[in-house]
Structure formats: C-alpha cells, structure tokens
Amino acid sequence: MSGPSTYQPKSALGRWFEARLPIGGLVHSSFVAYPTPRNLNYWWTFGAILSFMLGAQIVTGIVLAMHYTPHVDYAFNSVETIMRDVNWGWFMRYAHANGASMFFIAVYIHMFRGLYYGSYKAPREVLWILGVIIYLLMMATGFMGYVLPWGQMSFWGAKVITNLFSAIPLVGNSVTTWLWGGYAVDNPTLNRFYSLHYLLPFMIAGVVVLHVWALHVVGQNNPDGIDVKNVEKDTVAFTPYATIKDSFAVVVFLIFYAWFVFFTPNYLGEPDNYIQANPLATPAHIVPEWYYLPFYAILRAIPDKLIGVCALFGAIIVLAFLPWLDTSRVRSGKYRPIFKVCFWLFVLSCLGLGWLGAQEPSGGYVIAARLLALYYFGFFLVLLPILGLVETPRTPPASIAEAVLRGKTATIDQH
Amino acid sequence: MIRLKTLGLAALLAFGAASAARAQEVKTPERQSWTFAGPFGHFDQAQLQRGFEVFRTVCANCHSANLLAFRNLSQPGGPSFSESQVKALAAEYTVHDGPGDDGAMFDRPGRPADHWVPTYANPEAAKATLGAAPPDMSVLAKARGYETPLWRSLIDVFTQYQEAGADYIYSLVALGYSDKKDPNHNDYFPVAGNHIAMPKPLSDKQVDYADGTPPTVDNYARDVTAFLTWVAEPKLEERKKTGLRATIFLLIFAGLMYFTKKRVWADAH
Numbered sequence: 001m002s003g004p005s006t007y008q009p010k011s012a013l014g015r016w017f018e019a020r021l022p023i024g025g026l027v028h029s030s031f032v033a034y035p036t037p038r039n040l041n042y043w044w045t046f047g048a049i050l051s052f053m054l055g056a057q058i059v060t061g062i063v064l065a066m067h068y069t070p071h072v073d074y075a076f077n078s079v080e081t082i083m084r085d086v087n088w089g090w091f092m093r094y095a096h097a098n099g100a101s102m103f104f105i106a107v108y109i110h111m112f113r114g115l116y117y118g119s120y121k122a123p124r125e126v127l128w129i130l131g132v133i134i135y136l137l138m139m140a141t142g143f144m145g146y147v148l149p150w151g152q153m154s155f156w157g158a159k160v161i162t163n164l165f166s167a168i169p170l171v172g173n174s175v176t177t178w179l180w181g182g183y184a185v186d187n188p189t190l191n192r193f194y195s196l197h198y199l200l201p202f203m204i205a206g207v208v209v210l211h212v213w214a215l216h217v218v219g220q221n222n223p224d225g226i227d228v229k230n231v232e233k234d235t236v237a238f239t240p241y242a243t244i245k246d247s248f249a250v251v252v253f254l255i256f257y258a259w260f261v262f263f264t265p266n267y268l269g270e271p272d273n274y275i276q277a278n279p280l281a282t283p284a285h286i287v288p289e290w291y292y293l294p295f296y297a298i299l300r301a302i303p304d305k306l307i308g309v310c311a312l313f314g315a316i317i318v319l320a321f322l323p324w325l326d327t328s329r330v331r332s333g334k335y336r337p338i339f340k341v342c343f344w345l346f347v348l349s350c351l352g353l354g355w356l357g358a359q360e361p362s363g364g365y366v367i368a369a370r371l372l373a374l375y376y377f378g379f380f381l382v383l384l385p386i387l388g389l390v391e392t393p394r395t396p397p398a399s400i401a402e403a404v405l406r407g408k409t410a411t412i413d414q415h
Numbered sequence: 416m417i418r419l420k421t422l423g424l425a426a427l428l429a430f431g432a433a434s435a436a437r438a439q440e441v442k443t444p445e446r447q448s449w450t451f452a453g454p455f456g457h458f459d460q461a462q463l464q465r466g467f468e469v470f471r472t473v474c475a476n477c478h479s480a481n482l483l484a485f486r487n488l489s490q491p492g493g494p495s496f497s498e499s500q501v502k503a504l505a506a507e508y509t510v511h512d513g514p515g516d517d518g519a520m521f522d523r524p525g526r527p528a529d530h531w532v533p534t535y536a537n538p539e540a541a542k543a544t545l546g547a548a549p550p551d552m553s554v555l556a557k558a559r560g561y562e563t564p565l566w567r568s569l570i571d572v573f574t575q576y577q578e579a580g581a582d583y584i585y586s587l588v589a590l591g592y593s594d595k596k597d598p599n600h601n602d603y604f605p606v607a608g609n610h611i612a613m614p615k616p617l618s619d620k621q622v623d624y625a626d627g628t629p630p631t632v633d634n635y636a637r638d639v640t641a642f643l644t645w646v647a648e649p650k651l652e653e654r655k656k657t658g659l660r661a662t663i664f665l666l667i668f669a670g671l672m673y674f675t676k677k678r679v680w681a682d683a684h
Contacts, residue, residue, distance in 0.1 A: 091657070094654075251668050
C-alpha cells in the first residue's frame with residue numbers, strides 16, 4: 001500500500017492481469033515485501049490478532065443475523081433458539097459474545113503498547129488518530145450489540161447510556177427522543193441498533209484499511225523507538241518473518257479465546273441478561289460491559305451530570321491529542337525512566353477505575369474514583385507535556401541493528 | 416435529566432432494599448459438587464430423569480419453561496428418554512392450537528415438537544392466582560447468581576466456575592427455608608428482606624423415585640437443579656467435548672507454529 005511495486009507475476013496470465021489491475025503488486029508490497037523492523041517484540045502481534053478478531057466477529061455475526069429477530073417480543077427468545085435449535089448456534093453465539101470481549105482485550109493491549117513505545121509520535125499521528133476512531137466505532141458497535149439479546153442489562157444499559165445525551169443543554173431531551181425513535185427505549189430503538197450494529201463493523205473494516213495504509217506509509221514503530229536507517233540491516237521482510245510470528249501469536253490467542261467460548265462462556269456476562277427485558281423492573285445494580293467500566297467510573301465520579309458526560313467522552317477524545325501532548329523527543333518509554341513509572345501508574349489507574357465502575361457509587365468508592373480519574377486526566381494533560389521537558393532520557397541505540405545486537409549480548413552475558 | 420434522576424432513584428431504592436436485606440443477612444450459597452462442572456463436565460442421565468420428575472410434579476405446577484420442547488427430552492446430552500416415552504408424555508398434555516380450517520381454535524393432544532405446556536397461560540394469569548408471577552424456568556440456571564469478591568472471581572476463571580446459578584437454586588430450595596414460623600422466609604433470597612413469594616416447595620417423600628434414590632428434599636433439590644441446568648444449557652456436553660478437542664488441536668498447532676517460527680527466524684539473526 002505504499003507506492004508502485006516492483007512485483008512481477010511469474011505466469012503469463014498473472015502478468016496480463018497485473019498490467020490491467022495491479023492487485024498482486026498491492027498485496028505483494030503490503031504483506032510480502034513490506035519491511036518490518038527486526039527488533040519487534042510480541043506486543044506487536046496484536047495488530048494481526050485484532051484483524052483476525054474483526055474477521056471472526058463479522059463471520060459469526062453474519063450467521064447470527066440470519067437467525068436473529070430484532071423485535072422486542074421475539075429478540076430474547078430468538079437468541080436462545082439460536083443456542084438450542086440452530087446447528088452450531090451455541091458456538092456462533094458464544095463465540096460472538098465472547099469475541100467482543102476478546103476484541104477489546106486485544107485492542108487495550110494494542111493501545112497500551114502504542115502508548116508505552118510512543119507509537120503515536122511523529123510521523124505516526126494520523127495512524128494513531130485513525131486508531132482512536134476505530135476504538136470509538138468499536139465502543140459504539142459493542143454497546144449496540146449488547147442491546148440486541150434484549151435482556152435486563154441490554155435494556156437498562158441502553159436506557160442509561162442513551163440518557164447521557166439528555167445532559168446536552170437545551171436540545172438534550174429532543175436528542176434522546178430522536179435516538180430512541182420514541183419516548184422510551186422500545187422496538188424502534190432495538191431496530192435501529194440492530195441496523196447500526198450490522199453497519200458499523202464494515203465502517204471499522206474501512207478505517208482499518210486506512211489504518212494499515214497509513215502504517216505502511218510511515219512504517220512500524222519498534223520497541224527502541226528509532227527510525228529504520230538501513231533497510232538491509234534493520235528490517236526483515238513481512239513474509240515470512242512477520243507472517244509466521246503473527247500467525248503463532250494468533251493461535252496462542254485462540255487458545256485463550258477458546259477457554260472462554262467452550263468452558264466459561266458466561267463468565268464475562270451478567271446473569272441478569274438472561275432475564276428478558278422488563279421496562280417496569282429496574283435491576284438492583286446496572287453495570288455496563290466490562291470494557292466500558294473505567295469510563296463509567298469516571299462518569300459517576302462527577303456529581304454534575306453534564307460535566308460527568310463531558311469527562312466520559314473527554315477521556316476518549318483526549319487520546320486523539322496525545323501526539324501533541326507528549327513533548328518528549330525520545331519515542332520509546334524504554335529510555336524514559338520517569339515516564340515508565342507514570343505509565344505503569346496509568347495502567348493501574350485504568351484497572352482501578354474498571355473495578356470501581358462495577359461497584360456501588362457510594363462513599364469511599366466515589367472518592368477513589370475521583371482520585372484515579374484525576375490521575376487519568378493528569379497523565380495526559382499535565383505529566384506528558386511536562387515530562388518531555390524535564391526528564392533526561394537515556395540514549396537509545398544508534399540503529400535497530402545495534403539494538404538487536406545489544407539485546408543479544410545482554411542475553412549472552414546473563415548465561 | 417429528570418428521567419435519569421428517577422432511574423438513579425429507582426436503582427438506589429432497589430439497592431436500599433438489597434442492603435436492608437443484607438442487614439438481615441443474605442447467605443452466600445455454598446458451592447456444591449456437580450457432574451456438569453469443569454472441562455470434563457457432563458450430565459448424569461439418571462439424575463436428569465429424576466430431576467424431570469421433580470420438575471413435572473412440583474415446579475411445573477406454577478412455573479413455565481417456554482423454551483423447553485418435549486422433543487428435547489429425547490435428544491443426546493439430556494435426560495435421554497426414548498422417543499416413544501416422549502411421545503406418550505407429550506400426549507398427556509393438551510395443546511390449544513388453531514385456527515383450524517373452520518376458523519375456530521381447538522384443543523389437541525401434545526406432540527414431541529410442542530413446547531412445554533404451562534399451567535398458566537401467561538404470567539398475568541399466574542400472578543392473579545398465585546399473587547406473584549413465578550419466573551420462567553427455561554434459562555433460570557443462567558439467570559441467577561450471587562456476588563463474589565474480586566479475588567474469588569479471578570480464581571473462578573481458572574477453575575472454570577460457571578455453576579453460580581445451580582448453587583443458588585439448590586441452596587434456595589434445599590437450605591433456605593430456615594424459619595419455621597415464616598414459610599416465605601428464605602436465607603438466600605437477595606431482595607425484599609429475604610421474603611420470597613414461593614413458600615417451601617419441597618418436602619420428603621413428595622415425589623416417587625423409581626430408581627431407589629432416597630426421596631429426600633436434598634436429593635430432589637440436587638436433581639431438579641441439574642435438570643434446570645440442562646434446560647438452560649442443553650448443549651453443555653457438546654460444548655465441553657468440542658472445547659476439549661479444539662483446545663488439544665490448538666495446543667499442537669501452536670507448538671508447530673512456534674517451532675516453524677523459530678526455524679524461519681534462525682537465519683535472520
């Protein structure tokens with residue numbers, strides 16, 4: 001995806017076709033000849049894992065859509081009927097429901113990796129922002145997908161989240177009514193969520209193409225955060241090197257995925273969602289899916305609704321400004337001693353917020369959520385801009401080849 | 416804005432009720448040993464057959480199970496009654512069907528393809544008679560659980576603990592009715608201050624067991640819980656068997672991929 005290719009098909013038919021539509025060259029330059037830094041570690045395999053998960057979600061989702069009925073009276077039972085009467089339906093449904101969680105686990109690892117190694121810094125700003133857009137689309141898709149089984153959490157989750165928009169001054173209530181397609185979460189809401197839940201994954205796929213395109217123009221970052229200087233010495237070809245490494249990582253990830261699908265399929269879900277939606281019975285404890293919990297905790301940490309909603313969305317939007325908030329000239333966190341500590345505290349604060357998002361919003365929990373939310377925003381808005389100016393980073397190796405050699409001697413020394 | 420506030424208030428009230436109940440001590444179910452737990456989990460056919468007997472003669476008097484079809488009872492991975500037994504059983508029930516060619520609704524004997532025939536036509540009818548609508552039992556074993564502390568949940572994912580619903584149902588039915596004076600008090604019922612609308616449903620010798628299993632409340636509760644777990648997850652055996660095969664395949668595949676990767680990268684350094 002990066003400019004004209006030198007690819008020459010071997011067969012005459014291939015050359016004839018290539019002269020008319022150079023798709024072979026596109027594939028060759030993107031996934032065969034494309035140079036990848038030699039020093040990539042296994043955290044760099046999550047891009048491939050995410051591509052696999054998107055494919056898996058689309059395939060299982062299309063099959064489920066063939067049997068699902070988007071109607072408030074039938075949706076709940078149609079999902080259960082899929083599990084009982086459709087061949088392999090139990091597998092499709094559990095693979096899809098747990099697949100969403102796997103997709104988010106992988107995307108969070110992918111994002112933290114980018115954050116640690118400074119993958120958002122010049123010249124990868126657009127690449128990073130495309131990633132933030134994919135993440136936003138994933139959140140919307142996941143949310144609407146969770147509504148479709150029309151259980152108690154589906155319904156009340158939908159109600160709480162759509163109600164957030166009523167915080168908008170003046171037009172809030174009109175916006176909420178417009179989103180619902182009526183004066184309550186009802187059949188029109190379920191129908192439009194189903195329609196959008198089917199549409200958004202293909203939009204994600206489109207932005208993924210842009211994301212990969214942008215990646216292949218600027219090249220991958222690497223654990224040492226240094227540029228490729230000598231293609232011969234610093235890189236290896238995507239195929240076979242990255243292909244085989246990524247495939248191995250995908251298979252290992254599949255073992256993890258299979259554990260949930262086959263043995264603990266309801267571990268990440270809520271028992272309440274196996275009770276059909278009932279607008280007259282509020283569950284004692286409304287919790288969103290685990291992947292939204294940190295943001296849910298931020299929302300509830302703030303007593304004012306409008307500011308809370310702004311903080312909720314701000315916590316995601318701030319990611320898009322990351323390339324300009326971080327002032328450090330050194331990319332990789334590996335060579336930034338203070339940043340490293342702040343980064344791991346940031347990871348802990350996200351996990352802490354996630355846990356707090358599932359607790360009752362009262363007493364000590366709210367205070368803890370406020371402190372962690374403060375650190376969350378402080379990390380982006382205060383620490384990253386200042387650290388780059390005051391921190392003395394260690395000197396990264398001069399080249400990737402040197403970094404690889406350095407790593408090797410280090411391991412030899414240890415033996 | 417107002418709507419969300421009401422919502423929050425409702426949630427708060429519900430939580431208030433739950434905390435009030437906590438003050439009266441809601442007991443956490445004891446974890447039982449089930450044949451269907453863990454990676455090699457499977458149902459005990461004889462237990463499911465006994466459980467069905469309890470379900471049919473006791474639970475089904477009030478509860479519906481709309482997703483359960485008679486034919487399911489003879490399918491593999493379940494109680495595995497014979498097809499003729501299922502046919503005879505279905506015929507004992509009357510199904511309201513139609514309209515027929517004359518435009519009128521009619522009653523006919525049940526067939527294996529029919530779904531379980533509920534005692535009450537709808538939840539409203541049940542509520543009118545019983546005072547509260549009993550929950551449908553189709554997925555009840557998946558729809559119940561209890562809160563566990565974080566550390567326990569983290570262990571549960573490794574031990575593949577998925578029987579929270581079963582442990583809850585067993586405890587509620589077999590152990591929860593501890594107050595001799597109040598037949599509606601249940602130690603495990605988490606809302607409304609331990610007040611459950613269902614009075615103690617089981618007593619010794621209530622159901623005849625053909626296979627010589629002692630007719631005790633404890634056995635009834637265990638057997639019917641196993642049966643309800645099967646009703647909620649009729650593909651559980653198939654799922655776990657497929658899972659074992661898939662995992663073994665993936666482990667071998669991952670091993671091969673690892674060594675191929677090593678071989679390919681050997682000349683890169």
